[in-house]
Amino acid sequence: xxxxxxxxxxxxxxxxxxxxxxxxxxxxxxxxxxxxxxxxxxxxxxxxxxxxxxxxxxxxxxxxxxxxxxxxxxxxxxxxxxxxxxxxxxxxxxxx
Amino acid sequence: xxxxxxxxxxxxxxxxxxxxxxxxxxxxxxxxxxxxxxxxxxxxxxxxxxxxxxxxxxxxxxxxxxxxxxxxxxxxxxxxxxxxxxxxxxxxxxxxxxxxxxxxxxxxxxxxxxxxxxxxxxxxxxxxxxxxxxxxxxxxxxxxxxxxxxxxxxxxxxxxxxxxxxxxxxxxxxxxxxxxxxxxxxxxxxxxxxxxxxxxxxxxxxxxxxxxxxxxxxxxxxxxxxxxxxxxxxxxxxxxxxxxxxxxxxxxxxxxxxxxxxxxxxxxxxxxxxxxxxxxxxxxxxxxxxxxxxxxxxxxxxxxxxxxxxxx
Numbered sequence: 001x002x003x004x005x006x007x008x009x010x011x012x013x014x015x016x017x018x019x020x021x022x023x024x025x026x027x028x029x030x031x032x033x034x035x036x037x038x039x040x041x042x043x044x045x046x047x048x049x050x051x052x053x054x055x056x057x058x059x060x061x062x063x064x065x066x067x068x069x070x071x072x073x074x075x076x077x078x079x080x081x082x083x084x085x086x087x088x089x090x091x092x093x094x095x096x
Numbered sequence: 097x098x099x100x101x102x103x104x105x106x107x108x109x110x111x112x113x114x115x116x117x118x119x120x121x122x123x124x125x126x127x128x129x130x131x132x133x134x135x136x137x138x139x140x141x142x143x144x145x146x147x148x149x150x151x152x153x154x155x156x157x158x159x160x161x162x163x164x165x166x167x168x169x170x171x172x173x174x175x176x177x178x179x180x181x182x183x184x185x186x187x188x189x190x191x192x193x194x195x196x197x198x199x200x201x202x203x204x205x206x207x208x209x210x211x212x213x214x215x216x217x218x219x220x221x222x223x224x225x226x227x228x229x230x231x232x233x234x235x236x237x238x239x240x241x242x243x244x245x246x247x248x249x250x251x252x253x254x255x256x257x258x259x260x261x262x263x264x265x266x267x268x269x270x271x272x273x274x275x276x277x278x279x280x281x282x283x284x285x286x287x288x289x290x291x292x293x294x295x296x297x298x299x300x301x302x303x304x305x306x307x308x309x310x311x312x313x314x315x316x317x318x319x320x321x322x323x324x325x326x327x328x329x330x331x332x333x334x335x336x337x338x339x340x341x342x343x344x345x346x347x348x349x350x351x352x353x354x355x356x357x358x359x360x361x362x363x364x365x366x367x368x369x370x371x372x373x374x375x376x377x378x379x380x381x382x383x384x385x386x387x388x389x390x391x392x393x394x395x396x397x398x399x400x401x402x403x404x405x406x407x408x
Contacts, residue, residue: 001405001407003403003405007401007403010401018397018398018399019398019399019400019401020395020398020399020400020401021401021403022390022395022400022401022402022403023402023403023404023405024380024382024402024403024404024405025404025405025406025407026154026155026406027405027406027407029385031407032385033385035407044384044390045384045385046382046383046384046390047382047383047384047385048380048382048404051155051156053378053380053382053404054404056378056380057372057377057378057402057404058372059404061151061153061154061156061158062153062154062325062404062405062406063403063404063405064403064404065401065402065403065404066372066377066401066402067399067400067401067402068377068392068399068400068401068402069399070396070397070398070399072376072377072392072396073374073375073376073377074372074373074374074375074376074377075373075374076373077372077373081325087401091399091401094399095399096399
């Protein structure tokens with residue numbers, strides 16, 4: 001959740017450049033609504049109730065961030081919380 | 097009459113309680129002093145260390161176990177050799193230089209020996225000293241090990257006696273300043289940890305006064321430097337076995353001979369990228385809170401940033 005402000009800013013600044021921000025969580029709807037309201041987050045958040053998708057991504061600790069390019073290939077895999085500037089630097093690597 | 101007796105009974109009860117706490121503290125203090133003196137007398141030690149990390153977070157549990165052999169000689173020569181696993185390699189100090197060898201990449205680093213074995217130059221390396229192993233080296237390094245242990249004797253408490261690996265130990269709980277475990281912490285993590293205390297438990301051998309096990313509870317510390325994380329359990333436990341006091345150690349035990357083809361580097365090359373990088377992303381189809389579905393294939397032609405998170 002600490003990353004929400006950075007993610008929200010990325011969503012605002014990079015959507016026009018072709019970035020889709022998506023959050024995946026095992027939290028329940030109530031908790032998601034609370035967190036979204038708290039951070040005024042508008043980006044897409046989907047529910048992975050039993051962590052099946054997290055397992056597919058091989059995630060054992062959260063937060064975890066992946067950048068997937070236009071062709072659906074994973075280009076960047078980041079562990080732990082990151083700041084906005086760190087995300088920006090990673091986005092440069094994928095040409096954004 | 098009845099009322100007076102009640103008051104007296106109350107006072108007796110309180111005194112007993114504080115006496116119990118006092119004596120637990122006294123026993124703990126005595127055990128820590130004995131431990132300090134034992135390390136002061138120690139010239140060298142060899143042991144096996146088993147480092148166990150247990151992390152329960154976001155409904156997942158991770159446990160890793162690493163074994164290493166440690167040879168150490170007062171004041172600052174040591175050789176810590178990790179058994180084959182993901183942390184394969186070795187850390188050693190010949191008294192002047194600190195050498196870190198990482199089998200992955202066949203590379204090694206050299207640095208001056210830090211002022212403290214919990215020092216930052218160790219923390220930056222891919223091969224780290226665990227808190228318990230670091231504590232033992234610091235005790236061997238310290239001119240006054242008792243003083244080093246006496247971080248907060250008032251808070252030290254005897255929890256119980258326990259036999260581990262055939263040795264009777266006293267289990268002592270103490271609050272330990274993070275600065276003493278990982279000195280010189282820098283950056284965000286360092287700032288967050290400064291001033292924090294770690295909940296530490298020491299298993300001190302009743303006979304020889306040496307530490308047989310160290311357990312550090314990292315759960316509260318993690319919350320301090322990474323508020324979005326809330327592990328329900330995060331323990332680092334170092335257990336020492338095959339402890340030999342003052343063994344004969346040959347000088348060459350601390351020499352480092354680079355394995356064939358090993359490169360001396362200024363910093364280790366980046367860790368191998370994760371298996372996922374370079375591969376097609378796993379597909380998914382999930383619903384948002386209003387039941388609207390989203391799948392990765394909806395975003396074809398876009399760069400997608402996937403952030404996996406959890407509050408609990």
